[in-house]
Amino acid sequence: MRVPTIKGKKVILRPLSLKDAKNFTQWLSDPEVTKFLEIHEQPRPSLKDEREYIVKKKRSGNGIQFALDSIDGTHIGTIGLDTIDRYNKRASYGVFIGNKKYWGQGCGTEAGRLILEYGFRKLKLTRIYLHVYSFNIRGYKSYRRLGFRQEGVLRQHRFRSGHYYDEVIMGILRDEFFKNSKKK
Numbered sequence: 802m803r804v805p806t807i808k809g810k811k812v813i814l815r816p817l818s819l820k821d822a823k824n825f826t827q828w829l830s831d832p833e834v835t836k837f838l839e840i841h842e843q844p845r846p847s848l849k850d851e852r853e854y855i856v857k858k859k860r861s862g863n864g865i866q867f868a869l870d871s872i873d874g875t876h877i878g879t880i881g882l883d884t885i886d887r888y889n890k891r892a893s894y895g896v897f898i899g900n901k902k903y904w905g906q907g908c909g910t911e912a913g914r915l916i917l918e919y920g921f922r923k924l925k926l927t928r929i930y931l932h933v934y935s936f937n938i939r940g941y942k943s944y945r946r947l948g949f950r951q952e953g954v955l956r957q958h959r960f961r962s963g964h965y966y967d968e969v970i971m972g973i974l975r976d977e978f979f980k981n982s983k984k985k
Contacts, residue, residue, distance in 0.1 A: 814867035822851035828899025837937040890927040930972040948981040
């Protein structure tokens with residue numbers, strides 16, 4: 802799937818590049834960055850692993866992954882739609898900002914709006930969903946601002962650092978997104 806470049810006021814979504822692998826390797830070695838990611842307690846990926854991941858994502862026919870840059874061109878993370886189901890017109894949403902200087906700046910929320918619009922307009926999706934750990938309060942609030950609604954809870958679904966945590970399922974429908982967009 803061809804990945805376009807999408808510009809917002811704070812961020813730019815662009816195609817992943819092999820040059821991005823170095824940043825990903827650095828960020829994914831920081832437990833504070835991976836705290837809310839599935840890979841948190843897994844071995845840290847090597848530069849080779851990250852390059853292979855980028856190649857795999859570029860070739861994937863069922864997902865679209867963007868590098869996430871600040872408006873000044875600094876690479877700060879990634880955002881994407883995965884497991885795109887064209888028949889049921891749905892996809893899963895994922896985002897992470899690895900560059901901690903950009904945490905709390907609204908970059909993730911703006912990037913989310915951009916990719917949701919892309920998913921609903923260009924890919925003609927009807928539903929976009931995500932899973933978020935119950936202890937990821939900042940992420941949960943950002944997803945709510947985007948219009949995601951809590952749909953369910955997988956109780957004690959994730960074992961982390963000696964404890965079980967709930968995983969919250971959230972989703973947004975095409976009509977809800979465009980209704981919310983008109984209000985703003």
